Amino acid sequence: MNLLVRDLHFAYGPKPVLNGISFTLAAGQVLGVLGPNGSGKSTLLRCLTGALRAQGTIEWDQRPVHTIPRLELAKKVALVPQNPHLPEGFTALEVVLLGRTPHLKLWDSEGPKDLAICHSALERTSTLELAMHRVEQLSGGERQRLALALALAQEPEALLLDEPTAHLDLHHQLATLDSIRTLVQSGLAVLLVMHDLNLATSICDYILLLCQGAVRYQGPPAEVITEAHVREVYGAEVMVVPHPQSGEPVVLSQRSGRHGTRPPGLVAPRRSR
Amino acid sequence: MGYYLRQQRWATLLGGLVVLGLAAVLSTAVGSVPIPPGAIWRLLVGQLFPGGIPGDFPRSWAPILLQVRLPRVALAGVVGAALAVAGASYQGLFRNPLADPYLLGVAGGASVGASLALAFGLTLPFGLGATQVLAFAGALGAALAVYLLARVGRSAPVVTLLLAGVALGSLLTAVTSLILILSEDRAQIILAWLLGSFGTASWERVGTALPYMVPAALALLVSARLLNALQLGDEGALHLGIEIERLKFWLMVATTLLVAAAVSVSGLIGFVGLLIPHAVRLLWGPDYRFLLPMSALAGAIFLMAADTAARTLFPQAELPVGVVTAFCGAPFFLYLLRQRRKELGA
Ligand SMILES: Nc1ncnc2c1ncn2[C@@H]1O[C@H](COP(=O)(O)OP(=O)(O)OP(=O)(O)O)[C@@H](O)[C@H]1O
Ligand SMILES: [Mg+2]
Numbered sequence: 001m002n003l004l005v006r007d008l009h010f011a012y013g014p015k016p017v018l019n020g021i022s023f024t025l026a027a028g029q030v031l032g033v034l035g036p037n038g039s040g041k042s043t044l045l046r047c048l049t050g051a052l053r054a055q056g057t058i059e060w061d062q063r064p065v066h067t068i069p070r071l072e073l074a075k076k077v078a079l080v081p082q083n084p085h086l087p088e089g090f091t092a093l094e095v096v097l098l099g100r101t102p103h104l105k106l107w108d109s110e111g112p113k114d115l116a117i118c119h120s121a122l123e124r125t126s127t128l129e130l131a132m133h134r135v136e137q138l139s140g141g142e143r144q145r146l147a148l149a150l151a152l153a154q155e156p157e158a159l160l161l162d163e164p165t166a167h168l169d170l171h172h173q174l175a176t177l178d179s180i181r182t183l184v185q186s187g188l189a190v191l192l193v194m195h196d197l198n199l200a201t202s203i204c205d206y207i208l209l210l211c212q213g214a215v216r217y218q219g220p221p222a223e224v225i226t227e228a229h230v231r232e233v234y235g236a237e238v239m240v241v242p243h244p245q246s247g248e249p250v251v252l253s254q255r256s257g258r259h260g261t262r263p264p265g266l267v268a269p270r271r272s273r
Numbered sequence: 274m275g276y277y278l279r280q281q282r283w284a285t286l287l288g289g290l291v292v293l294g295l296a297a298v299l300s301t302a303v304g305s306v307p308i309p310p311g312a313i314w315r316l317l318v319g320q321l322f323p324g325g326i327p328g329d330f331p332r333s334w335a336p337i338l339l340q341v342r343l344p345r346v347a348l349a350g351v352v353g354a355a356l357a358v359a360g361a362s363y364q365g366l367f368r369n370p371l372a373d374p375y376l377l378g379v380a381g382g383a384s385v386g387a388s389l390a391l392a393f394g395l396t397l398p399f400g401l402g403a404t405q406v407l408a409f410a411g412a413l414g415a416a417l418a419v420y421l422l423a424r425v426g427r428s429a430p431v432v433t434l435l436l437a438g439v440a441l442g443s444l445l446t447a448v449t450s451l452i453l454i455l456s457e458d459r460a461q462i463i464l465a466w467l468l469g470s471f472g473t474a475s476w477e478r479v480g481t482a483l484p485y486m487v488p489a490a491l492a493l494l495v496s497a498r499l500l501n502a503l504q505l506g507d508e509g510a511l512h513l514g515i516e517i518e519r520l521k522f523w524l525m526v527a528t529t530l531l532v533a534a535a536v537s538v539s540g541l542i543g544f545v546g547l548l549i550p551h552a553v554r555l556l557w558g559p560d561y562r563f564l565l566p567m568s569a570l571a572g573a574i575f576l577m578a579a580d581t582a583a584r585t586l587f588p589q590a591e592l593p594v595g596v597v598t599a600f601c602g603a604p605f606f607l608y609l610l611r612q613r614r615k616e617l618g619a
Contacts, residue, residue: 074512098501102513109562
């Protein structure tokens with residue numbers, strides 16, 4: 001699925017949050033949306049699905065988002081929210097089966113095909129062994145993977161992910177990125193909101209760096225993630241070095257008392273300079 | 274895996290149906306004039322096919338069975354099922370475990386309607402029961418008022434709905450109390466209605482409630498999967514393609530109709546709608562496709578049993594069935610809550 005956004009504006013009441021955002025997302029592409037807390041990333045995602053009504057142009061495959069019936073949109077676009085609300089008492093499998101909702105008629109119940117799709121969604125997010133566990137018995141990271149499985153069960157053509165790796169351990173962070181890569185190769189369009197700049201540069205084809213509701217910098221990771229840009233947008237002193245294997249930019253925090261970016265108590269005691 | 278569960282659920286529902294049948298026979302059998310189960314079915318067959326199976330029964334048994342016992346048991350079952358399904362539906366719709374069928378001011382509206390009719394001894398043409406009609410109208414009117422008061426733009430936020438329901442409910446309760454005090458000689462009758470009773474059950478009552486209840490309950494059953502999806506939150510459900518405001522509105526209409534029909538034929542019977550869905554959920558999980566039908570069965574069984582207790586416990590006077598449900602319901606509910614606290618390790 002292709003997405004075109006032009007001159008998007010949105011305000012919660014009198015408070016403007018998005019001020020003229022434009023970009024495109026094509027099938028088979030991973031677009032990273034980065035920016036400090038409160039810069040409007042989650043708001044942007046909710047505008048894209050039509051959950052919030054924004055000013056400007058939002059077109060999925062050349063059709064304005066508000067002219068697409070909800071059901072039709074849900075068959076093609078899935079969103080994993082920053083804080084997914086998973087209902088207590090339901091088992092993980094039952095939750096993932098809910099992802100089939102847009103594909104089922106009112107009278108239908110899930111058939112073998114739906115079960116197979118959910119099975120593979122659980123597998124992709126390595127939550128298969130949790131299938132019969134109840135949601136409230138899952139850990140934070142397990143819940144986050146389950147929320148991704150729920151979105152995958154929708155079999156979307158575009159996936160909007162709001163910090164899908166925030167609660168994951170290192171292994172599952174990398175595994176999640178791997179499964180996203182696989183999906184993208186099969187033609188999915190992915191929009192990824194992330195705070196971990198290094199994970200973002202490792203997977204994104206293109207990056208939007210937001211600041212106060214506007215795109216401050218955009219381009220391939222190597223052009224956007226630079227020491228100057230990070231300093232300007234995040235107000236943080238960092239070093240950006242090329243990754244020894246891929247050459248992608250890697251962001252390192254500055255390690256010395258000189259810049260005063262860390263309280264002295266947190267500095268590791270034994271460290272070679 | 275899914276299929277195994279599905280079969281298990283059908284088996285459980287079937288089991289519930291069998292228990293319901295047994296409960297119905299037992300409630301019909303006991304009473305001031307006991308009628309043994311063997312006689313019940315002979316009398317029934319005899320009624321359906323004149324000159325069927327012969328039996329040597331007292332002459333009074335047939336009218337007691339057909340005009341008093343059976344309609345009363347049927348009405349208790351129907352009302353119990355309706356209240357339990359309505360409670361489950363509201364709990365899911367508002368994602369609030371404390372939601373009960375009388376949430377949207379329905380109880381208050383029905384009370385005002387019924388007590389007005391009873392206080393002034395109103396009668397309606399065409400042999401319609403004034404109490405029943407006014408209670409029904411009051412219930413629907415109150416729910417509509419709550420909805421309109423809570424509406425902001427095209428949607429009605431849950432918290433606003435609940436608060437408006439509570440506020441209007443207490444206003445209407447105050448009005449009912451006023452009517453109650455001002456109508457000294459009829460206060461007893463009004464109070465009996467308010468506490469709920471099947472003492473005046475008849476086939477006509479069952480017949481007037483069912484045309485509202487059956488379509489409403491069917492609509493809820495069909496929407497059960499969407500109720501599940503609604504548990505993901507408004508935005509989660511929306512991202513699954515559900516037009517949430519429309520769905521919620523129609524679920525509210527169907528549920529309110531179910532409650533209004535139940536209240537108009539039985540008065541206010543508490544705890545069934547709150548307790549039964551929770552008990553079912555605790556025992557078998559929250560999937561509404563199972564929760565709704567099972568709550569219907571359990572609600573019917575519970576209220577039949579409660580009504581049987583209400584009319585047989587004390588031979589000299591009948592208890593209001595609402596007193597019995599609260600008496601058994603409240604402690605059981607507290608017990609379940611304690612269990613749940615233990616489960617959560619609190
Ligand atoms: N429902 C709301 N009503 C009013 N203001 C809101 C609402 N949601 C978010 N905001 C405000 O809008 C701005 C953007 O919020 P948003 O959630 O989009 O930020 P974000 O970029 O996702 O931040 P984070 O990195 O912390 O997730 C913030 O200033 C926030 O305070
Ligand atoms: Mg956010």
